[in-house]
Every structure is written in C-alpha cells, then in structure tokens.
Amino acid sequence: MYTQAMDTQGKDGDARKAVRSAEDLQMEERFEARIAEGEFIEPKDWMPDHYRKTLVRQISQHAHSEIVGMLPEGNWITRAPTLKRKAILLAKVQDEGGHGLYLYSAAETLGTSRDQMLEALHTGKAKYSSIFNYPTLTWADVGVIGWLVDGAAIMNQVPICRCSYGPYARAMIRVCREESFHQRQGYESLLTMMEKGTGAQRAMVQDAVNRWWWPSIMMFGPPDDQSPNSAQSMRWGIKRVSNDELRQKFIDATVEQAKVLGVSLPDPELKWNEERQHYDFGAIDWTEFWNVIGGNGPCNRERLNARVKAWDDGAWVREAALAYARKQTEGIKEAA
Ligand code: BYC
Helix, strand or coil: CCCCCCCCCCCCCCHHHHCCCHHHHHHHHHHHHHHHHCCCECCCCCCCHHHHHHHHHHHHHHHHHHHHHHHHHHCCHHHCCCHHHHHHHHHHHHHHHHHHHHHHHHHHCCCCCHHHHHHHHHCCCCCCCHHHHCCCCCHHHHHHHHHHHHHHHHHHHCHHHHCCEHHHHHHHHHHHHHHHHHHHHHHHHHHHHHHHCCHHHHHHHHHHHHHHHHHHHHCCCCCHHHCCCHHHHHHCCCCCCCHHHHHHHHHHHHHHHHHHHCCCCCCCCCEEECCCCEEECCCCCHHHHHHHHHHHCCCHHHHHHHHHHHHHHCHHHHHHHHHHHHHHHHHHHHHC
16 A cells, blocks of 8 residues: 655655655654664665765765865975974874775765765865865964864764764764864964964964864854754754854863963954853854855865865776776686
8 A cells, every 4th residue: 555745855856756655654754763762773774865865965075074174284294393293293184084984984885986975076066164175374273273173073073973873973983082182182282382382483373273263163064043954964863963052062162272272262252151151252254154165265176176186196096906806806716
C-alpha cells in the first residue's frame, strides 16, 4: 500500500522525489525516533535525502576550510622567527591537512566522491570558511590565528563531537584535541611577544588582533534569525548549539583571555552585562561577511587559485599512484 506526501524537506524541487511510499514514511519515523533517542546514524543506515545533503554540504565545507586554512599560515613557515616556532607551525599546518583528510573521508561515506567535492571547491560552487580570505600580514597574525581562529573553531566544533552522524562526530574528537593544541600554541606565542617583546612587537600583536577580531566572530555564521539551515540542522542533531549562542560563548571566554594577554579588543561596545551574565558587543558588519562568502573578500581569488594550482601540480602523483595500484592488482591476478 502506498500513500503520497509532499517532501517539504527537499531543496531540489524535483516533483518525482516528492512522492514517498508508506515504507519511506515508516523509515523516516524510525530515523526521527533514533535521532530523538540520541543514537548515531551510520553510513549504511537509511536517512532522508536532505539529511544526507546537509551533511555533505557542511562536512565538505568544513574539509575545504581545513585545507584552504593551511594557506595563510603556510605563508609564514619559511619566515618563522626561531626553529622552535617553525617546527610548531609546520606541525600545525600539517594537522590541518590531516583534518581535511578525515573530513573528506567522513563525507565520502555519504556517497559523494572526493573528486566531486574538490571539483565543487575548484569551480567556486562550494563554500569554505570566510576567515581564510583575509591576509596574514605579520608574524603576529600566526599567533592570532591560533588564539582566535582556532579558539573559535574549538567552540564551534566541540558540540559537533555529539553530531548525530557517527563518522563526522568521531572525526571531530581528534580534530578538537589538535585544535586545542593549536589554540594554546597561538596564545603562548602572543604572550611571549607581549611579555618579553619590544614595543614594536607588542604593537604588531595589537594590530593583528584589531584586524582578526571581527572576522573571527563572523566565523560562527549569520545570526540565528538569518540562518536558513540552522533550524533543521538543530532538529536533526547535526548542530547542537546555535550560531549566536556559540558566538556569545566565544566572546565571553575571549575577553578574559585578552585581559591576561594585555591587548584590547576593537569594539568600544564590548561591556559586561550583569543582568544577562554575558558580554554585550557591537554590531557585526554582515555586509562584509556576505561579501566575503560571496567570493569578494581580500584573498578569495588568491586562495582558490592556490588550491587549483596544487591540484593541477599533483596530477602526476595521482596518475603514478593509480598506475602502481593497477600494477599491483594485475600482479595479484597473475599470481592467482
Ligand atoms: N564562512 O544557515 P547557516 C577551522 C554559509 S575550519 C563561509 O548558518 P550552517 C580551521 C553556510 O554554509 C572552520 N560560509 O549555515 C581550519 C550557508 O551557506 P550554504 C570551518 C559560511 O551550515 C584551519 C550560509 O552561510 N568550520 O576552523 O547551518 C586552521 C548560511 O549559514 C559561514 C566548520 O566548517 C562562514 N563562516 O552553519 C584553523 C565547522 N557561516 O551552504 C582553523 C562546521 C555560514 O547554505 N560547520 N556560512 O550555501 C558549521 O558548524 C556550520 O556549517 C556553520 C554554518 C556554523 C559554519
């Protein structure tokens, strides 16, 4: 017996997909019940199309952010001030590459190939975090990225360790541990410059904080009432905490860290609100945010060109790996 129902969750507007069978509806009820019970959904489990698409969108965007995020910091590896700082930065940038790989693997379990995801990045169809479209002008930017950008990333990503999709949640556990090291190394590097540095070095830290503060708090995404994906993602347990709540938590924690560091944050309206038990903060320039994610930030073109070039330059490695794999398979067949 079949019934018909409108799929209000479908984004693609394909009328044929809007007709669902009774079995589908039952599967969906069972799926919703599992989500409500807090169970993990695994790759071979039934899931609604839109749940799958939302995950591919978010996880691939996250993976792209990790590998694009290697670029602004990678820019400073050859100019790190000491061997120790260079070793730390190399390890951090390498970690980001690793995060990209776990995340691409997690997204692949949903049936989208890595080639498809990279094609979407290279053609500008897929998004990556707005934050990586800003330039790293001085060495202090590297410390500030660790402190603010990785700090914001941890705040956003710890709740994803409880995401309803098992492979994404599990990948995030290791990612968060590593991000925690990244945040600490950034903060420690800034503390060294502030406590032991010259006046010029302290000014360099303050300048970097001034430039990165607003883009960092934009990382959490648009305000909840302008976030088209939030409501459904929260219902499905893909997102556990809203954009605005995470932004507020990040600001509350960071203001205190800035005091210890001895830097000011570039927002004259930042003020403790006794009644709310949170910091109030000034208006965010959302026009700048939409401009950056629309492809018109200071470094969008440069970042995308660098990724496309890396992909093109790596063609011979992929060809060699495939040729080797073919040879191995042929060898196995011959031996059999
Ligand atoms: N940048 O409905 P919303 C890292 C897009 S890696 C660009 O709220 P959602 C690190 C959003 O995609 C940091 N785009 O969306 C790496 C949507 O557009 P589409 C990356 C953004 O998904 C290396 C539209 O705006 N972290 O930290 O519910 C070194 C409406 O937004 C941004 C992750 O990816 C943005 N900032 O919530 C150091 C974490 N914000 O796709 C550090 C996982 C929003 O509908 N992702 N958009 O066309 C998430 O938690 C969520 O996807 C977001 C957005 C909170 C980012």
